[in-house]
Amino acid sequence: MRNGIFRSHSLLPALLGAAVVGLPHLALADAMQTYHLTLEDHTFLPSHLEVPANTHFLIEVTNKDGTTAEFESYDMKFEKIVVGQGHVTAHAGPLPAGTYKFFDDYHPEATGTLTAVAPKE
Amino acid sequence: MLASLLIVFREVMEAGLIIGIVLAATRGISGRTGWVLGGIVAGLAGAILVALFAGRLEEAFAGNGQEVFNAAILCIAVVMLGWHNLWMASHGRQMAAEMKALGQQVARGDRSMLAMAVVIAIAVLREGSEVVLFLYGIAISAEIGFGAMLAGGLLGILGGAALSFVLYRGLLAIPLRWLFSVTSGLVALLAAGMAGQAAALLARDDILPAWGYGLWDTSWLLSDGSLAGRAATALVGYSAQPLGIQVAAWITTLLVLVLGARLIRQSQGQAPPSAQARPRP
Numbered sequence: 001m002r003n004g005i006f007r008s009h010s011l012l013p014a015l016l017g018a019a020v021v022g023l024p025h026l027a028l029a030d031a032m033q034t035y036h037l038t039l040e041d042h043t044f045l046p047s048h049l050e051v052p053a054n055t056h057f058l059i060e061v062t063n064k065d066g067t068t069a070e071f072e073s074y075d076m077k078f079e080k081i082v083v084g085q086g087h088v089t090a091h092a093g094p095l096p097a098g099t100y101k102f103f104d105d106y107h108p109e110a111t112g113t114l115t116a117v118a119p120k121e
Numbered sequence: 122m123l124a125s126l127l128i129v130f131r132e133v134m135e136a137g138l139i140i141g142i143v144l145a146a147t148r149g150i151s152g153r154t155g156w157v158l159g160g161i162v163a164g165l166a167g168a169i170l171v172a173l174f175a176g177r178l179e180e181a182f183a184g185n186g187q188e189v190f191n192a193a194i195l196c197i198a199v200v201m202l203g204w205h206n207l208w209m210a211s212h213g214r215q216m217a218a219e220m221k222a223l224g225q226q227v228a229r230g231d232r233s234m235l236a237m238a239v240v241i242a243i244a245v246l247r248e249g250s251e252v253v254l255f256l257y258g259i260a261i262s263a264e265i266g267f268g269a270m271l272a273g274g275l276l277g278i279l280g281g282a283a284l285s286f287v288l289y290r291g292l293l294a295i296p297l298r299w300l301f302s303v304t305s306g307l308v309a310l311l312a313a314g315m316a317g318q319a320a321a322l323l324a325r326d327d328i329l330p331a332w333g334y335g336l337w338d339t340s341w342l343l344s345d346g347s348l349a350g351r352a353a354t355a356l357v358g359y360s361a362q363p364l365g366i367q368v369a370a371w372i373t374t375l376l377v378l379v380l381g382a383r384l385i386r387q388s389q390g391q392a393p394p395s396a397q398a399r400p401r402p
Contacts, residue, residue, distance in 0.1 A: 056327070067258045068175070070251065074346035077325060077362070080187055081254060083176040089184045091326050094334055106255050108124060 034058040044112035053097040053116040062087040070105035122273035129274040133281025135355040136248040141288030146304035149220045160238035164245025171250035185326040195319035198243045201236040202312035208233040210382035213301040313375040314358020320370035332365025
């Protein structure tokens with residue numbers, strides 16, 4: 001059992017180390033391209049985005065409706081509550097070239113697509 | 122009405138699957154009902170609080186507030202599930218034997234029950250806050266047919282609760298000899314899945330390194346968006362395109378819990394049997 005306890009002590013430095021390795025990524029956030037979407041009358045404007053494939057990017061959603069929305073995408077793996085008259089920023093990518101769907105989980109009629117385009121050689 | 126039923130059912134189902142497993146895993150611990158109900162009530166109160174401050178929460182942690190908060194409560198749930206499993210490793214066999222012999226509630230499991238009540242509260246809080254926001258949105262929108270949508274939402278809650286109950290009863294059909302082995306395995310998978318989800322949330326917001334995006338893609342087999350996919354995510358942390366760190370956290374948690382339980386059982390096996398078995402002079 002002593003061995004087991006010793007191991008759990010070494011877990012914390014390992015986690016801290018992982019967090020430090022992750023820190024430089026935070027600086028990346030400033031350099032990332034941000035794409036803007038507006039929700040109005042439960043409709044995304046624009047309803048289509050085009051982004052370069054294999055890059056990190058941000059999608060900022062501004063909710064002009066009075067109701068709460070949930071900006072979600074199964075393909076891009078984000079799920080964020082956007083309160084009425086509020087805005088959120090979702091992290092996305094890197095995505096292989098292709099088309100991805102996003103929607104408002106609370107108003108399934110509100111949908112949009114995003115196309116990741118491979119850079120031309 | 123059907124739309125709102127489905128939206129609410131999906132959320133309640135995810136919490137319900139976790140609660141069903143926790144209920145089966147805590148069978149035979151005395152005073153359990155109070156802890157479980159307390160966990161649900163605390164979770165609902167927390168869900169309403171989170172719903173009230175959803176806008177404020179988002180602004181925290183440089184706009185990553187929702188992800189950091191979710192990852193934090195998932196980590197707490199992982200620790201609590203782990204604690205329960207290790208506790209069961211040292212008490213489970215004795216509990217099963219006593220339950221078989223006496224057919225009644227045994228073992229003072231207050232500390233383990235507190236851990237599981239926290240898990241229930243977190244499951245209810247996570248999914249409940251989304252249900253609260255959704256139903257509140259319907260209630261204030263006063264659109265035509267909002268009564269039907271509200272009714273759909275309430276049916277969704279009942280459906281999710283019924284699923285939780287069916288899972289619980291199904292698990293209870295397992296003979297006592299194996300029940301705690303099965304539930305310990307399910308609890309370990311729950312914990313591993315939550316650890317993986319927490320790591321993925323932080324990595325997608327670039328707070329942790331990702332160690333590779335989309336290690337594999339099984340969306341052709343089971344997509345994250347389908348009802349079965351969401352159930353698999355809630356039960357074992359399934360993701361159709363997992364991150365490297367997500368898989369690493371999943372495997373690490375599972376290994377720690379399985380090996381930890383084995384170590385505890387072995388150390389008990391070497392020790393002399395319980396004090397009651399030895400006649401005292």
